[in-house]
Amino acid sequence: MSQITIFGLALLAVPVFARFARVPTGTRKIYHLIGLAGLLFLLGETTRIVAETIGLIGTIQPLIGYVVAMLAFVGVAVGTVWLSAYYVLHLKDA
Secondary structure (H helix, E strand, O other), X not given: OOHHHHHHHHHHHHHXXXXXXXXXXXXXXXXXXXXXXXXXXXXXXXXXXXXXXXHHHHHHHHHHXXXXXXXXXXXXXXXXXXXXXXXXXXXXXX
């Protein structure tokens, strides 16, 4: 497994751990954004693997890989900043 696959699986597990930690439903939606970024990383890795087999996907794989990586990065970055701001603003709730 590549590092991106492991990272995508780890991000995908974030909402599950948030649910086990009994994070409130409103806040859990932010954790789902990070999980979505994990799905996007896995989509990019799957596209890379399939591109070796299917020629049509191989021609557009660099574009798909770039777009998916940017969306995943934005998802992780926005989710992290959003959660950080939420917990700083709600210090007494934690």
